[in-house]
Amino acid sequence: MKHASIVAARHRQNEIFRPDDAGPNGREFFLPYRMLRDYFREAGIELSTADMNRGREVLFELHVNARRSLPECPAYAYLYEDPIVRPLNGDPAWLSRYRKAFTSNETLIDHRQILRLDYPNDLSLRAVPDFTGRDQFCVMIASNKALRHPDPRNLHDKRIEIIRFFEKNAPVLFALYGKGWNIPAVRPGLAGRLIKRVHQWRSRIYPGQPFPSYRGVVRSKAEVLDRARFSICYENSRGSPGYLTEKIFDCFTSGCVPVYIGTANVAELVPEGCYIDGDRFSNPAELLCFLQSVDAARYARYQVEIRRFLASPESVRFTNEHFCRFLVDVILADLMTEHRLSNA
Structure with a gap:
C-alpha cells in the first residue's frame, strides 16, 4: 500500500474522515472525504492527514484550498473556498505551482492544469413530504x-x-x-471580528435572544x-x-x-x-x-x-461519487504520466 496526504485546514489524526454529522450546520461535511479515501484505497493508496504520514514516503499531497507551502512530492489543490473568501484560490500564478488544481470557478478553468470540479453532494433520492x-x-x-x-x-x-x-x-x-445567532449580526473586517468576540463574551454572562426567530x-x-x-x-x-x-x-x-x-x-x-x-x-x-x-x-x-x-445526468457532476472518481482518475493519470516521463 502506497501513502498520500490530504491537507485541510487544521485537521489532524485523520479527523477529516470522521463518520458523523460534525460538519457546519449539521451537514455531513466529511462524507465526500471518507468516500475519497475509499476510492484511493481501491487503487492501492492510503490517504491520510499529513501528520499521520511523517517519516513515510508520500506519493502525493492533496490540499483542500491553495496553500503557500508546497511539498517536494507532487501537489494538487481542490479549491473549496471562493476567492472572495480565500484570495489565494483565485491567483493563477500561484495555482500554477500545483500539478493540477480543481475548482468550480469558471474564470480560472483552462481544462489543462486547472479543471472543473463542483462542490460534492449526497443527491440520493428518497421519499419526502408534500x-x-x-x-x-x-x-x-x-x-x-x-x-x-x-x-x-x-x-x-x-x-x-x-x-x-x-x-x-x-x-x-x-x-x-x-x-452563532445568540449574538447580534456579525460584521466583516477586523472591527467586526473584535466586536463579535465582545458579544460572545457578553452572551456567556448575560444570555439574550438578539434574534427572536x-x-x-x-x-x-x-x-x-x-x-x-x-x-x-x-x-x-x-x-x-x-x-x-x-x-x-x-x-x-x-x-x-x-x-x-x-x-x-x-x-x-x-x-x-x-x-x-x-x-x-x-x-x-x-x-x-x-x-x-x-x-x-x-x-x-x-x-x-x-x-x-x-x-x-445533469446532476451527476454535483455528486460525491463524481467528485471522488474525477479526483482519483485525474491524479492517478497525472502520476502515471510523470512516472513514464521520469523513466524515458
Missing part, C-alpha cells in the same frame, strides 16, 4: 458569520434583512437555525428542511461564476423549495423550475406575497422538477 405534510412555512439554516473583509458581494446583510423582515411582519411564518443549531439539516415548505437559501457571497455550494442541494434532497441568491449563472447549472430566484423580488414583502400565493398544486410542480433534476 405541501400538506410540512408544518413550517419558511426557514433559514445558516451561520451568523461575515466575510473576512468588507466586499459588496457579501450576502450576509441580505440574510439579516430577510430575518428582520419576517420577525417584524410574519413571525409565525419563519424560523432561523444555525450557529432563532430556534438553535441542528443535528441534521434534513430534520428542518423535510418540514419546511420554503428555505431562504442565500450563498455567503455572490461568488465567481460556477460558485454553487451545498445550500441549494440540501433543499432539493428534502423536497424543500429554496429561495436562492448567489451565483449569477445558477440557471445554467440548475433548471429554473427547481427554485425561486430571490433576485426577482424588489423587497422582502414582495417575496412573502409570492410565497403565500404558492398553493399545493404549484408546490407539487416544484417538487416534480427537483426530483427530475436529481434523477437526470
